[in-house]
Amino acid sequence: MFLYLMTGVGLAVALFLIFLGVNPFPLVVLLAMVWLVTSLQGGRISQGSFGAKKAANNKGSSTIPTTRFEEIGGQEHAKTELKEALDFLLHHERMEAYGIRPIKGILLAGPPGTGKTLMAKAAAHYTDSVFVSASGSEFVEKYVGVGAQRIRRLFQDARKAAKKNRKKSAIVFIDEIDVIGGKREGGQQREYDQTLNQLLTEMDGIYVDGDVRMLIMAATNRKEMLDPALLRPGRFDRHILVDLPDKQARLQILTLHARNKPLSPDVSLDKVAQDTFGFSGAQLESLTNEAAIYALRQGSEQLEPAHFQAAIDKVMMGEKTDRKAAHDEKLRVAIHELGHAIMAELVQPGSVSSVALSPRGQALGYVRQHPGQDRYLYTKEQLEGRIRVCLAGAAAEQLVLGSKSTGAQNDYEQANRYARGLVQSGLSERGIIDAELIAKSELHETTTKILNELQTRTEQQLASYLPLFEECTAILMRKEVLNGDEFRQLLREKASA
Amino acid sequence: MRQAKVLVGSLLVTLVVLMGGFLASQWWFVTKPIHQTLDQQSGLHPAKINVMPTEVRLHLYINPTYDFIQRYPRLLDKLEQTAGHRKLTVVLDNPRYPELEQAWSDLQFALREAVVTKRYTLIPDAVKQVARQHRLTYKVRIDERFVYVELQQADRTWRQVVPLQTDRAEALPS
Numbered sequence A: 001m002f003l004y005l006m007t008g009v010g011l012a013v014a015l016f017l018i019f020l021g022v023n024p025f026p027l028v029v030l031l032a033m034v035w036l037v038t039s040l041q042g043g044r045i046s047q048g049s050f051g052a053k054k055a056a057n058n059k060g061s062s063t064i065p066t067t068r069f070e071e072i073g074g075q076e077h078a079k080t081e082l083k084e085a086l087d088f089l090l091h092h093e094r095m096e097a098y099g100i101r102p103i104k105g106i107l108l109a110g111p112p113g114t115g116k117t118l119m120a121k122a123a124a125h126y127t128d129s130v131f132v133s134a135s136g137s138e139f140v141e142k143y144v145g146v147g148a149q150r151i152r153r154l155f156q157d158a159r160k161a162a163k164k165n166r167k168k169s170a171i172v173f174i175d176e177i178d179v180i181g182g183k184r185e186g187g188q189q190r191e192y193d194q195t196l197n198q199l200l201t202e203m204d205g206i207y208v209d210g211d212v213r214m215l216i217m218a219a220t221n222r223k224e225m226l227d228p229a230l231l232r233p234g235r236f237d238r239h240i241l242v243d244l245p246d247k248q249a250r251l252q253i254l255t256l257h258a259r260n261k262p263l264s265p266d267v268s269l270d271k272v273a274q275d276t277f278g279f280s281g282a283q284l285e286s287l288t289n290e291a292a293i294y295a296l297r298q299g300s301e302q303l304e305p306a307h308f309q310a311a312i313d314k315v316m317m318g319e320k321t322d323r324k325a326a327h328d329e330k331l332r333v334a335i336h337e338l339g340h341a342i343m344a345e346l347v348q349p350g351s352v353s354s355v356a357l358s359p360r361g362q363a364l365g366y367v368r369q370h371p372g373q374d375r376y377l378y379t380k381e382q383l384e385g386r387i388r389v390c391l392a393g394a395a396a397e398q399l400v401l402g403s404k405s406t407g408a409q410n411d412y413e414q415a416n417r418y419a420r421g422l423v424q425s426g427l428s429e430r431g432i433i434d435a436e437l438i439a440k441s442e443l444h445e446t447t448t449k450i451l452n453e454l455q456t457r458t459e460q461q462l463a464s465y466l467p468l469f470e471e472c473t474a475i476l477m478r479k480e481v482l483n484g485d486e487f488r489q490l491l492r493e494k495a496s497a
Numbered sequence B: 001m002r003q004a005k006v007l008v009g010s011l012l013v014t015l016v017v018l019m020g021g022f023l024a025s026q027w028w029f030v031t032k033p034i035h036q037t038l039d040q041q042s043g044l045h046p047a048k049i050n051v052m053p054t055e056v057r058l059h060l061y062i063n064p065t066y067d068f069i070q071r072y073p074r075l076l077d078k079l080e081q082t083a084g085h086r087k088l089t090v091v092l093d094n095p096r097y098p099e100l101e102q103a104w105s106d107l108q109f110a111l112r113e114a115v116v117t118k119r120y121t122l123i124p125d126a127v128k129q130v131a132r133q134h135r136l137t138y139k140v141r142i143d144e145r146f147v148y149v150e151l152q153q154a155d156r157t158w159r160q161v162v163p164l165q166t167d168r169a170e171a172l173p174s
Helices: A002-020 A025-047 A050-058 A076-090 A091-098 A118-128 A145-164 A190-203 A245-259 A269-275 A279-295 A305-315 A326-345 A378-402 A406-426 A440-463 A467-479 A486-497 B001-040 B068-083 B098-116 B122-134
Strands: A105-109 A129-133 A169-175 A215-218 A236-241 A352-356 A366-369 A481-483 B044-051 B055-062 B089-094 B136-143 B146-153 B156-163
Touching: A002 A025, A002 B001, A076 A091, A076 A105, A076 A215, A076 A236, A091 A305, A105 A118, A118 A129, A118 A215, A129 A145, A145 A169, A145 A190, A145 A215, A169 B146, A190 B156, A215 A486, A236 B089, A245 A269, A245 A279, A269 A305, A305 A352, A326 A352, A326 A378, A326 A406, A326 A440, A326 A486, A326 B122, A352 A486, A352 B055, A378 A406, A378 A440, A378 A467, A406 A440, A467 A481, A467 A486, A481 A486, B001 B044, B001 B055, B001 B068, B068 B089, B068 B136, B068 B146, B068 B156, B089 B156, B098 B122, B098 B146, B122 B136, B122 B146, B122 B156
Parallel strands: A105 A215, A105 A236, A129 A169, A169 A215, B055 B089
Antiparallel strands: A352 A366, A352 A481, B044 B055, B136 B146, B146 B156
């Protein structure tokens, strides 16, 4: 809008100069050059796309987000901790009576998509504060001093927006703060240092406005990379971990996102939550959305369990690809996946969620397992079981077809990771070791020994299931996707036969 | 749509402000002082004053009783000071008297020739000859820039200012 206003003024001035008999061309060229340089230096600021600018320009209560803590699924611990910290802002008179120094900043740390931005917005709603946000990358510019200038402007705009909206507090939220708040080292650029210094100055409260209380919130998924000056008390006083949701939280998030979607009575969100271990809030939101898209594509009036299963596969593995495999290649993939699936059922009965022969992402086929319950610790037997599941694909190929293929490369990488985990956790024959002092060759020797032993065990176990492969492979090649229950049923039928 | 309104609105408002300011300043610093100068001169009436960014154009009506030859050169200097950097153009609105008009017409050839050839001493003789021919009285004056000519018959007068530099036209014949 400012641009249009200035264009009108510029045109009028040019017309007036023509009336005065002055040639306006040099002036127009000069103004165009000034505009060009300004827009190159701080285009985002001048055009109003900067978060703070937007907030300052917004009218009424639109700068106060409407997101409430109740609308954020899971993260109960983080919410409680955040609310406690925010109470310092709400009940500042009581805090003053006790001589408590107000909190300057809250750092939200956690993996991507866990709802850190939502938490910050909810915090602004909870404290009835003006919310001004910017991403760390918005402060990065090749011109020295521009980032620092933007920090200053961000804080100025937050104060202005609070006064304009007649609010007593403002929350400045900086997403991806690690971009500007990384550890300062000798080799780092001066521009980054200036930006960070300006942020520290603002946080120190040198430019204090008595009317508006400022709280700085920041989000990062690489907390360990932040400069210690940012993390000391008086800067970011509270560090809140916003972690991946557990099963209960996943169910809560799924329930929230499924609220406005027509669910079939057959859909068990509890089962979906069980199948989505390791999913973030954003991925769960994407999952419900994808399930609804599948239902729409199929013309189904309600979201069925199959739509959720397809959506989980899509979010986890990527979109289906059009790669057409030759018959012998498809057969090999089917045998490979059956090997994984049979071994998974042997290691942890009831853990297979689906066996698919349809190519997704980089995979030609896949077996999706759920852990049963969220697990954060593993025993030696459990890790060995996982290694056996990884090795079972290639082992099945060897048993049935008499040769292995390159399809097992990823499986071996994963098996090696588990084997290294076993050694480094002191669960191997080497006992407790210092991973930094042990030679790589020795580590490799131990892991290879573990893998070879487990490979032999896997082949022996699968050999007893060899008669099943022929029939199961034919069914899988025909149907392409078998869900966990279908697979277990098939396994039972063929085993009893 | 809103952007177009903002653009047009800002254009119009700026134009109004700039033009208003310009016209007001012209009136205050040029038109008003010219009026004041002319008011101090009895026998002169400004018929029209046009103030433009680069030029001031003034139409003057002069009474027959006005001592043109003595007072007008000084008046011209004052008006030029007031006009400042703008070019001053004074148009003398002489009433149409056929006989005086004819005399001026007869005089112009000799007058222009004297100016172009810079033989200024020929001017008084040329004026005298035409005045005698048409039975008129006359006055003539020259300074660094102009030749001032006044032809008179009873209470009828014809005044003209001819620039000595042929590319200048501060005073134009009516």
